[in-house]
Amino acid sequence: MVKYNFQKEDFSNNLYKERPKISEVISIVAHQLRHPLSVIKNYLEVLISEDLGKINSKQREYLSDCLENVGRMALNVNELMSISLIEEGRYELSLKPLSLEDLTEKIVDELALWAKASNCGLSFQKPEKRLPRVLTDPIKIRMVLENLISNSIRYKKAGQGKIEIRVEQWGQEIMFSCKDNGIGIPRKDFPKVFSKFYRSEEAVGIDPNGAGLGLYINKAIVELSGGKIGFSPNKGFGMMFYFTLPIVKEK
Secondary structure: OOOOEEOOOOOOOOOOOOOOHHHHHHHHHHHHHHHHHHHHHHHHHHHHOOOOOOOOHHHHHHHHHHHHHHHHHHHHHHHHHHHHHHHOOOOOOOOEEEOHHHHHHHHHHHHHHHHHHOOEEEEEEOOOOOOOOEEEOHHHHHHHHHHHHHHHHHOOOOOOEEEEEEEEEEOOEEEEEEEEOOOOOOHHHHHHOOOOOOOOHHHHHHOOOOOOOHHHHHHHHHHHOOOEEEEEEOOOOOEEEEEEEEEOOOO
């Protein structure tokens, strides 16, 4: 039996009674960066499409690298905006009934090629019977699913990676779990896993460009949906991250 290590924090409006000035600075800077990044992205896409003229292979390579980095910068800006809203108690969800198993299956299919290219076996074990729907924000919970599965792909150990995805019912909740045999997290760092900007030394070595904001935002989204999120180390190596969401009481 897996011992689930849920860690509860209140992400309600009372979480930060005193709004730190740094959040205001982050919000302003992130807002100012969004438009120019969008413009640069559009220009790069036009150049790569050759609408303004032919480009050679080396030019395409450089432009593609630029576009990839602009995309990474835009993601970081969006994460900073989310952090600012969470700290100010203004991060809102648009809650709707959702089939978590259907959304999970779709995302696993979308990430399958990347997993294969990364030498990762990615499997999704569908429940034997149709599960009840949950109440959450479809767009934001997709971000949570993509982040957890992507982390397992990105932070695999050398050699064959193995990722097992499950969605199952636990009483009046639906639980998603993502289990891998990757680099894991040092036990001494467990209290910091859902903290802003936390990244293990080994994770930084694999991908130095990450901001360490994904798990913090995931926690806010799950808990604002009325659920819980946690993690558990696998025997030997690897981790399992999981979260629960309450079942919708439908007529």
